[in-house]
Amino acid sequence: MTEQKQFRAIKGTRDIQPPDSTLWNWFEQSARDVFESYNFREIRLPIFEETSLFARSVGGETDIVSKEMYSFPDRSTSSDATADAGDLISLRPEATASTMRAYIEHGMHALPGNVKLYYMGPMFRRERPQKGRYRQFYQIGAEVLGQSDAPAIDAEVIEMLMTFFSRVGLIRTTLYINSIGDKNCRPQYVELLRAELRKVKDQLGADSQRRIETNPLRVLDSKIPQEQEIIAKLPKISEHSCDACREHFAKLKEELKLRGVSYQENWRLVRGLDYYTRTTFEVIAEGLGSQNAVCGGGRYDGLVELLGGPPTKGIGFAIGTDRAILSIQESGNLPKLPGLDVFVAWLGLEAYPTAVGLTKKLREAGLSVELPGEEMKFKKSLNLADKLGARYALIIGSDEVATGRFTLKRLADADQKKLSEYELLEYLESERRGTRG
Ligand code: HAM
Numbered sequence: 001m002t003e004q005k006q007f008r009a010i011k012g013t014r015d016i017q018p019p020d021s022t023l024w025n026w027f028e029q030s031a032r033d034v035f036e037s038y039n040f041r042e043i044r045l046p047i048f049e050e051t052s053l054f055a056r057s058v059g060g061e062t063d064i065v066s067k068e069m070y071s072f073p074d075r076s077t078s079s080d081a082t083a084d085a086g087d088l089i090s091l092r093p094e095a096t097a098s099t100m101r102a103y104i105e106h107g108m109h110a111l112p113g114n115v116k117l118y119y120m121g122p123m124f125r126r127e128r129p130q131k132g133r134y135r136q137f138y139q140i141g142a143e144v145l146g147q148s149d150a151p152a153i154d155a156e157v158i159e160m161l162m163t164f165f166s167r168v169g170l171i172r173t174t175l176y177i178n179s180i181g182d183k184n185c186r187p188q189y190v191e192l193l194r195a196e197l198r199k200v201k202d203q204l205g206a207d208s209q210r211r212i213e214t215n216p217l218r219v220l221d222s223k224i225p226q227e228q229e230i231i232a233k234l235p236k237i238s239e240h241s242c243d244a245c246r247e248h249f250a251k252l253k254e255e256l257k258l259r260g261v262s263y264q265e266n267w268r269l270v271r272g273l274d275y276y277t278r279t280t281f282e283v284i285a286e287g288l289g290s291q292n293a294v295c296g297g298g299r300y301d302g303l304v305e306l307l308g309g310p311p312t313k314g315i316g317f318a319i320g321t322d323r324a325i326l327s328i329q330e331s332g333n334l335p336k337l338p339g340l341d342v343f344v345a346w347l348g349l350e351a352y353p354t355a356v357g358l359t360k361k362l363r364e365a366g367l368s369v370e371l372p373g374e375e376m377k378f379k380k381s382l383n384l385a386d387k388l389g390a391r392y393a394l395i396i397g398s399d400e401v402a403t404g405r406f407t408l409k410r411l412a413d414a415d416q417k418k419l420s421e422y423e424l425l426e427y428l429e430s431e432r433r434g435t436r437g
Pocket of ligand 1: 093094095096125127132133134135137138139141142143272273293294295296297298299315316317318319320321322323
């Protein structure tokens, strides 16, 4: 006999199973509720796009584009099978680029006011898997696009993010903010930084040495212990930013205070994607080890233009759902989520039609109900109800069918009541309102 291959999920991917999936749904629904209260609306984007869209926006030299994308040539649509292999496409490593593409493609700049969009779904990066780092991971992101770059927009986006985190009980967090300048002041700063870094090149590791030439700002991001002392002495962007950037950042901080959002400044927060200008921010959470960033974001004025659209300002963020949920789980601060309400223990074939009918009514009333498809012994039935975590067992035997009064047993304390169909529905509905809020 040949041995059967045991299939396993591909490295860096995983299944989100019940009961975790219930927690995920609750988390995503809470994001929808909070974001929609700020007048954001959902955009559903494709999972893959042209590779060059990501190269152009995220940046060809970034780790994400140069090392981590899942890219492949699409099969040619040409009828000639020997024709070229077709365009290179990539699984999306993030969704800001796709949002910009959609904004341009659908002429959203013509819409009134700011365009406020949110999205959620899987992203793909070929990183080394570890706790909180996956190759298929999930983000919930939000983007604001329009003509204004008012610091109030940055502040509102950050306020919304922190409101959401507190709504889902992710409270042991730190918000870091920074301003990395714009096209008027950053190029000079980058040159200055490069010149300073060249002086200390020998003391830096291979990655940082390479970045001196490709992207010196990223050296500031280094976590290598031996480099920390050197980095601490490098010139800071805040000492070299233009008046407009400085004013924008000062106003952002005022706006955050006005909204009661606490933050810490971190001049080394430069982010790993090329499209940022001015405001950058990140939120870190406890209980995650080294992969502790649960959200990253910032302003990206000019990105729409870079992709061939009209002059547009933009800001947004993306939450790492896997990490945020992991942090909530580690904190033990879990919400009470709905489970199985009623297990219908029917006894004897004559009780079955009544059980089916009543089950349908309970489900219509919004309750979660389990109805066994085969007759079970009474004891076995209650045992299973218990194991499934049902809150009640509804007992329907020949007596109940004859009298029209059903036995409802609360499994936590074995408290039992005899109720008519009307009383039963009434009781379970009001009880559910009480426990589920
Ligand atoms: P990002 O910092 O690359 O930004 O990703 C945002 C968040 O996604 C991270 O803080 C982290 O929580 C999560 N994340 C990233 N990679 C992984 C991974 N391999 N496994 C698990 N979680 C991960 C962006 O993607 C930008 N598009 C954010 C943005 C939107 N900026 C402006 N608008």
